[in-house]
Amino acid sequence: MVSQFSVKKVYIQTYGCQMNTYDTEQMLQVLATKGFESAKSPDEAQLIVINSCSVREKSETKALSQLGRFAALKKSDPSKVLAFGGCVGQTEGPKLKKQFPFLDLVFGTNNYRDLPEMLDEFTPRWNEIGGDEERDLLVPSKRPEAKSQAFITITNGCDKFCSYCIVPFTRGREISRSPEEIVEEAAVLVQQRGVKEIMLLGQNVNSYWGKNKQGAFTSLFQLLELFQKESEGGKLNGLKRLRYTTSHPRDFDEDLARAFRDFPVLCEFLHLPFQAGSDAVLRKMRRFYTAKDFLRKMELVRKYRPDIALSTDVIVGFPTETRADFEETLRVIREVEFDNIYSFIYSERPYTRSEQWVDDVPLAEKKSRIHELLDTQRAISKKKYSEDIGQIAEVLVEGRSKNNASLWTGRTRKNRVIHFTDEVPGIAPVKEGDFLNLLVTDASHSWQAGELPLKEHQWPAA
Secondary structure (H helix, E strand, O other), X not given: OOOOOOOEEEEEEEOOXXXXXXXXXXXXXXXXXXXXXXXXXXXXXXXXXXXXXXXXXXXXXXXXXXXXXXXXXXXXXXXXXXXXXXXXXXXHHXXXXXXXOOOOEEOOOOOHHHHHHHOHHHHHHHOOOOOOOOOOOOOOOOEOOEOOEEEEEOEEOOOOOOOOOOHXXXXXOOEEOOHHHHHHHHHHHHHHHOOOEEEEEOOOHHHOEEEOOOOOEEEHHHHHHHHHHHXXXXXXXXXXXXXXXXXXXXXXXXXXXXXXXXXXXXXXXXXXXXXXXXXXXXXXXXXXXXXXXXXXXXXXXXHHOOOOEEEEEEEEOOOOOOHXXXXXXXXXXXXXXXXXXXXXXXXXXXXXXXXXXXXXXXXXXXXXXHHHHHHXXXXXXXXXXXXXXXOEEEEEEEEEOOOXXXXXXXXXXXXXXXXXXXXXXXXXXXXXXXXXXXXXXXXXXXXXXXXOOOOHHHOOOO
C-alpha cells in the first residue's frame, strides 16, 4: 500500500519530562526544514517518531509498548518511516534496531537537529513530497495545552552522577547555553508569540553557568536578574511570569533564595527535590547533602519569601532503606509542608551504580510506604491549598478544563491549578492568556475552585 498525501506529515509521541516536551517542539521545527507539518494522528503521518524517556521505568515501558502498536501501522503502510529517539534511543540504540527490525531510525537526545540529514535516505518513499524551505532560528513552540506559556532549555546534561540516575548517560555532561541566546529566544516568544510565562529548564538548572559574548560566566541568579531587567520595558516587555526547574539542593544558595524576594517576575514557587530524609540513604544516593542541610535551605528561602510554595521529588524503597529511614523521609515532609510531592517507587536503571546493588526492599513494602507517603502529603496539600480560600489570587488562564468544558482552568503564581466559571453578568468574555483576579472559594489536595469577583476593579488583573 502506498500513502497518498499532498504534504509530508510527522506525528511525535512524547514521554517523560518537560525537557522531552521541549525537544519535541524543537524536532518539529527542525523537520519543518524538510517540508513536514505536524499530524494530529499517526495514521495520517509519513514519519512517526517516539520521543522516549528512560529516567523512570514506567515511561520507558510505555514508549516500547507504543512502538509495538505503531508497528501495525507500518505493516499496513510500508512507506511510513518509524523513528525512535530520546533517552532510550541514546542508550539502547543498537539493541532497539536488533530487537525491532521494523524500526527505520534510532537517534539520541543530542542529535535530533540532524534529523533532516538522517531522513535523506527515506525521501524516495515519499516521492519528494513537500519542500525544503528556509526557516527562522529554532525557538520553542508554545505549550500546546497553554499557548501563553513556554519552555526554554538553558542547560542540558548532568555532572552529578547520583547513584540511581541515568540522566548523565542519556543527556551527557552538563552544558549551559549563553545568556544572550536564551534571552533572544525568550524575546521571540514574548514579542512575536504572545507568551506571558516562561519556564527555564535543565536537569540541574541552578548549576547554570553560561558564558556571555564577553567571555564572562553568568550564574542562574544573574540570568534571572537579566530576565527581570528585560521584562521592565526591554526585550521581554510583556513577560509577566518566570519559573525554573529542576534544581539540585547542592547548588541552591542564598542568592537564589533572595531572587524570590527581589525579582517580581519570578513566581513564588520552587521545586527542590530532596529524594530521601535519611542521611544514610542520601549518602548511598550520592546526593552530597544531609537532611539538615536541606531543611536549612528551606528555612533560607522562606526567610526571603515566607509565602513561597514548594514541591519536591521523593524516592521510596531505595536499596537498604529501612522503616526508620522511611520515617525520616516522612519527618521532612511534615516539617517542610510542601505544596506537592512527586513520589516514585525505586526501580533500577541501566548503567547506574545502584543497578549493581541488591534491590532488597520487597515490592509490597515499597507500595505500602508510598501509599503512606501519599496519604500524608494529601492532607498537607489540602491544608496548603485551603489557606487561600477567601483570598484573591492572580490567575493566568490556560483554557477550558479537559474534564469539564463548562469550566475554565488557570494557574496561580504559586503553580496551583484553579477551576472557575465565567458566568458573571457584565464581565467581558474570558479568553486564554488572560490574567484574572479570582476569589478562591474551595480547595482539594490538587486543585482550587474560584470565581470572578463582582467588584469591577478586581478583574482583569493588572
